[in-house]
Amino acid sequence: MVLDNIGLLVTNDPMLDRGLLGVIRDASVVFDGETVVSVGAAGQTADERVDAAGRCVIPGFVDSHTHLVFAGDRADEFAARMAGASYTAGGIGVTTAATRDSSDNELRALALARLSEARRAGITTIEIKSGYGLTVEDEARIVRLAGELTPETTFLGAHLVPAEFAGRADDYVDLVCGPMLAACAPHSRWIDAFCEIGAFDVDQCRAVLRAGRAAGLVGRLHANQLGFGPGVQLAVEEDCASADHCTYLSDDDIGALVSGNTIATFLPAADFSTRQPYADGRRAVGAGVEIALATNCNPGSSYTTSMSFCIALAVRDMHLTIEEAVYAATAGGARALRRDDIGRIAPGRRADLVVLDAPSYSHLVYRPGVPLIKTTFVGGAVAC
Amino acid sequence: MVLDNIGLLVTNDPMLDRGLLGVIRDASVVFDGETVVSVGAAGQTADERVDAAGRCVIPGFVDSHTHLVFAGDRADEFAARMAGASYTAGGIGVTTAATRDSSDNELRALALARLSEARRAGITTIEIKSGYGLTVEDEARIVRLAGELTPETTFLGAHLVPAEFAGRADDYVDLVCGPMLAACAPHSRWIDAFCEIGAFDVDQCRAVLRAGRAAGLVGRLHANQLGFGPGVQLAVEEDCASADHCTYLSDDDIGALVSGNTIATFLPAADFSTRQPYADGRRAVGAGVEIALATNCNPGSSYTTSMSFCIALAVRDMHLTIEEAVYAATAGGARALRRDDIGRIAPGRRADLVVLDAPSYSHLVYRPGVPLIKTTFVGGAVAC
Numbered sequence: 001m002v003l004d005n006i007g008l009l010v011t012n013d014p015m016l017d018r019g020l021l022g023v024i025r026d027a028s029v030v031f032d033g034e035t036v037v038s039v040g041a042a043g044q045t046a047d048e049r050v051d052a053a054g055r056c057v058i059p060g061f062v063d064s065h066t067h068l069v070f071a072g073d074r075a076d077e078f079a080a081r082m083a084g085a086s087y088t089a090g091g092i093g094v095t096t097a098a099t100r101d102s103s104d105n106e107l108r109a110l111a112l113a114r115l116s117e118a119r120r121a122g123i124t125t126i127e128i129k130s131g132y133g134l135t136v137e138d139e140a141r142i143v144r145l146a147g148e149l150t151p152e153t154t155f156l157g158a159h160l161v162p163a164e165f166a167g168r169a170d171d172y173v174d175l176v177c178g179p180m181l182a183a184c185a186p187h188s189r190w191i192d193a194f195c196e197i198g199a200f201d202v203d204q205c206r207a208v209l210r211a212g213r214a215a216g217l218v219g220r221l222h223a224n225q226l227g228f229g230p231g232v233q234l235a236v237e238e239d240c241a242s243a244d245h246c247t248y249l250s251d252d253d254i255g256a257l258v259s260g261n262t263i264a265t266f267l268p269a270a271d272f273s274t275r276q277p278y279a280d281g282r283r284a285v286g287a288g289v290e291i292a293l294a295t296n297c298n299p300g301s302s303y304t305t306s307m308s309f310c311i312a313l314a315v316r317d318m319h320l321t322i323e324e325a326v327y328a329a330t331a332g333g334a335r336a337l338r339r340d341d342i343g344r345i346a347p348g349r350r351a352d353l354v355v356l357d358a359p360s361y362s363h364l365v366y367r368p369g370v371p372l373i374k375t376t377f378v379g380g381a382v383a384c
Numbered sequence: 385m386v387l388d389n390i391g392l393l394v395t396n397d398p399m400l401d402r403g404l405l406g407v408i409r410d411a412s413v414v415f416d417g418e419t420v421v422s423v424g425a426a427g428q429t430a431d432e433r434v435d436a437a438g439r440c441v442i443p444g445f446v447d448s449h450t451h452l453v454f455a456g457d458r459a460d461e462f463a464a465r466m467a468g469a470s471y472t473a474g475g476i477g478v479t480t481a482a483t484r485d486s487s488d489n490e491l492r493a494l495a496l497a498r499l500s501e502a503r504r505a506g507i508t509t510i511e512i513k514s515g516y517g518l519t520v521e522d523e524a525r526i527v528r529l530a531g532e533l534t535p536e537t538t539f540l541g542a543h544l545v546p547a548e549f550a551g552r553a554d555d556y557v558d559l560v561c562g563p564m565l566a567a568c569a570p571h572s573r574w575i576d577a578f579c580e581i582g583a584f585d586v587d588q589c590r591a592v593l594r595a596g597r598a599a600g601l602v603g604r605l606h607a608n609q610l611g612f613g614p615g616v617q618l619a620v621e622e623d624c625a626s627a628d629h630c631t632y633l634s635d636d637d638i639g640a641l642v643s644g645n646t647i648a649t650f651l652p653a654a655d656f657s658t659r660q661p662y663a664d665g666r667r668a669v670g671a672g673v674e675i676a677l678a679t680n681c682n683p684g685s686s687y688t689t690s691m692s693f694c695i696a697l698a699v700r701d702m703h704l705t706i707e708e709a710v711y712a713a714t715a716g717g718a719r720a721l722r723r724d725d726i727g728r729i730a731p732g733r734r735a736d737l738v739v740l741d742a743p744s745y746s747h748l749v750y751r752p753g754v755p756l757i758k759t760t761f762v763g764g765a766v767a768c
Contacts, residue, residue, distance in 0.1 A: 075743075075744050075750045078746065078749070078750045082700065082706060082749065117754065269752065273750075273752070304752050304754055305754060306752065306754055312656075312753075316466065316657075360459050362459040362462065362463050365466065367687050368656060369688050369693025369696075370689060
């Protein structure tokens, strides 16, 4: 198949030497099944032709941080926060109770609806974490359900100490590192923990990451969301693929990120929804930190699937350029998932791409709040 | 027709004594043609039934400030501004050149596409200004084209001094108040001017407002967008329906608004897109100012039709409550257009309403960037 008559094509291909986004005007892309086989000028031919009518085409968004499998709604908590209450990690317990009370089929239906919404938002690859079960059985079923939707599943048993372990956090960490990990590892690619005051401390997080690694998982870490802390440097030390949030970054944190192999994943929609200050993306990029943008879709602190919204915030409030933000939401996400088959439109890569109802990717920021995703191709097929 | 099985109905009806939004749970609304005839519990009957399936229904958004008729794109100017350039009124000239060069049919097609987008965003009443013609002939055709789309047309000849009048602003104001007004008044309900350094001063704006009033139009004014100034107090003195932007409000401005009959219309998407500070909506509402929210859809400073985005910004960054923001985008907009047939769901009012793909209006803020407009009814008919 050929997607032809593309007015502006973002490839993210550095081989083209056409800026960060590897932009080609008047282009076409040929796929064979799930894979791109040719990127070139408009007018390439194939057995089937789709006309982009001069629109802009970009790589599909890679959303490397979501919590998509949950039940319940925390709109009231959100409204109270907007009226002045502060955000703490504690609300996770509310979602955990609702999730435990839901059947597999209920959770499956809810997560599928959110995945459809994410596809309509242009997200072609999505990471999904557990973390609203917090028992061996519930965590295992959440990663199993997540695995029905994506290969990028993350075991986040260390999301919050559940009420039944109050005052016994270390006992809970032992459970996470032992039987819970054993039950979840077969369904998971990643191990994650929430390193924050009110959640888990640096030693507990290190124990979780190391146990996960011993079970064949690769680390990622919730770090420095609500204040400065040891999370980012721990993530780098433990060779995590990503340190997520990074709202508060010290000079030492930035130095660690630059020297290590860990991507800084910014989640500006969470800063929006918790009224935190936005991360200083400009400073991080200026220092040479590799970054990603993700939605952090979850019912407490960031209930959005709109990567476009995240990109707009990243430009307006994190002072990234539009190009940097689009790159971070596509190629950056791929790096944060240590994937080299996605995040770029080039021969041999997956045919994951998005037709925008706009002549330029700039419109993702220039037209904030406007749904601009016209068609999402996942593995060469129209997903919505 | 009955819209039944509404989980949460926002009426904005103060007679119900159910908070600012006049909320009813498990409701139904009966329309006869364009008009609501009954609001009550779920299960009312009529010849035709639409099932809201437990969703939230709100009054249609009333967008009291847009510049929908224009040609051209200023994405590059926007990108430069996001990279550090500052916003001035001067870019209006770029759009004016493109608009003058376009045929009626080209402008009509562009404006219609934007109107469709606005309907999909839940906007049921829209005000449209001229202001990208700046000649007698071009201003007249813009208000005429606007009048094909809405009764809420505004003559904004005093948008910017066009290049051909450089250094002769007073001569241009004479043209606006004379032949241009004469050509535009038959197609216009409102008269507007841009009171700002770089645009028109207070005496020029007063002359325009008074000339408009003498021609049967009612005033509204762009005021205090880029700094403190005399605009807001002028708007109140001249009994304008609305002072728009109000990003910078002095204590005297607030006092004038409280004592007068002029609505303060906030345009937070413009503050977003020009990286201005957000207006202090909390302070204004706390002082007793009546407010509206509008999109300010235009190619320079706010190219969005998303009232949901404006509501989210108004809560997050102007510190309105969710209820205040939703009210301002519906009943507030109606007040800013001096209309009492819209902005509320009550017997005798127009059947302009929106079914949200959400259980509560709170989701407009709780789920930022997510398109939540399921169905828009305009005058009892499904518009999208």
